[in-house]
Amino acid sequence: MTISVIGAGAFGTALAVALSSKHDRIGLWARDANHALEMQETRSNERRLAGINLPKGLAISADLADFHDENTLLLATPTQTLRPFLETHRQWLAGKTLVACCKGIDVQTMTGPSQLIQEICPNATPAILTGPSFAHDIARGLPTALTLASANETSAMILQDSLSTNTMRLYRSTDMIGAELGGALKNVIAIACGAAMGARLGESARAALMTRGYAEMTRMAKALGAEADTLAGLSGYGDMALTCTSEGSRNYRFGLAIGSHHPFDAKTTVEGAATAQAVTKLAQSMEIEMPICAAVAGLAIGTLTVETAMQVLLSRALKEE
Numbered sequence: 001m002t003i004s005v006i007g008a009g010a011f012g013t014a015l016a017v018a019l020s021s022k023h024d025r026i027g028l029w030a031r032d033a034n035h036a037l038e039m040q041e042t043r044s045n046e047r048r049l050a051g052i053n054l055p056k057g058l059a060i061s062a063d064l065a066d067f068h069d070e071n072t073l074l075l076a077t078p079t080q081t082l083r084p085f086l087e088t089h090r091q092w093l094a095g096k097t098l099v100a101c102c103k104g105i106d107v108q109t110m111t112g113p114s115q116l117i118q119e120i121c122p123n124a125t126p127a128i129l130t131g132p133s134f135a136h137d138i139a140r141g142l143p144t145a146l147t148l149a150s151a152n153e154t155s156a157m158i159l160q161d162s163l164s165t166n167t168m169r170l171y172r173s174t175d176m177i178g179a180e181l182g183g184a185l186k187n188v189i190a191i192a193c194g195a196a197m198g199a200r201l202g203e204s205a206r207a208a209l210m211t212r213g214y215a216e217m218t219r220m221a222k223a224l225g226a227e228a229d230t231l232a233g234l235s236g237y238g239d240m241a242l243t244c245t246s247e248g249s250r251n252y253r254f255g256l257a258i259g260s261h262h263p264f265d266a267k268t269t270v271e272g273a274a275t276a277q278a279v280t281k282l283a284q285s286m287e288i289e290m291p292i293c294a295a296v297a298g299l300a301i302g303t304l305t306v307e308t309a310m311q312v313l314l315s316r317a318l319k320e321e
Helices: 010-020 033-042 079-088 113-120 135-139 153-163 176-198 203-223 234-243 250-260 271-286 291-301 306-314
Strands: 003-006 026-029 049-053 058-061 072-075 097-100 125-130 144-149 168-173
Touching: 003 010, 010 026, 010 049, 010 058, 010 135, 033 058, 049 135, 072 153, 079 113, 079 271, 097 113, 097 153, 113 125, 113 176, 125 153, 125 176, 125 234, 144 153, 144 176, 144 234, 153 168, 168 176, 176 203, 176 234, 176 250, 176 271, 176 291, 176 306, 203 234, 203 271, 203 291, 250 271, 250 291, 271 291, 291 306
Parallel strands: 003 026, 003 072, 026 058, 072 097, 097 125, 144 168
Antiparallel strands: 125 144
16 A cells, blocks of 8 residues: 655644654655745754654655555545545546545535545545544654544555554544544534633533533434444544643634634634534534534634623523433
8 A cells, every 4th residue: 555645734744754654655745845845855844743853754745746656645635625626636536545634524515525535536435534633742653543434344444554553543433424523523612612711711611512512513423324423432522522622722722712812823724613614504404403513603703702602502491411
């Protein structure tokens, strides 16, 4: 199996570094030619993953032709740019195994990465790599456990073996819908938790948002055909526990900025902000109650304040858990 990572952001670079400890050659594609040249010369990615040395076996390029012969590609691009990437390069991607490493729901189509791959590149084999992980932890070789999901059991087993390392342990699943929804929706809940903590609403409020947010995640996932047990694993509960409690999460930091009325770097990718819009529209079309996600959608675009959002949530009719 020949492997390359498409996307030289923090997570893509971290995956490439980790996999270089197991494979003689790993490719890393950077969208910007100057960025690729900079990484080649300095053997580091100071723009996205500062302080990490890039192994000699890591081949960096901004030319996709250099990855023509690779049969397995890890797509570490933001969710909202995945669809145009697939559409532009669909002929080149045909027949390859495409492992989506992004966490979100496309705003225009209201679908996740696996469905985008299936619809745009029907001759490719889709898979999902997701779970509780920060790029620096993976790159530094700290213990990490992730979920590798593919509808094809044989493909899942091959990928699990090839992508697991001494410090990055992959658990196998055939529930791609559950795996990708867990990773996408937990980002929305992380924004809610960050907003609550930024507004100094307290740890109890965060615990309530995590618990009721998890209920919303499970509700949506089951309605779309996912297995509830998947959401209880690494790709759901595990990832939510990490991103809702740590400032290492960009989504959590975005929420903190909203709650504390501090500015946030607009150049930072916050997958949960766009996903909140998509999942709210999807929930409305399916008549599924997801009040926390709807509140985050309002917070993200500034139509709701944290105070108003909490008032709306707390004034909902009382019911059984």
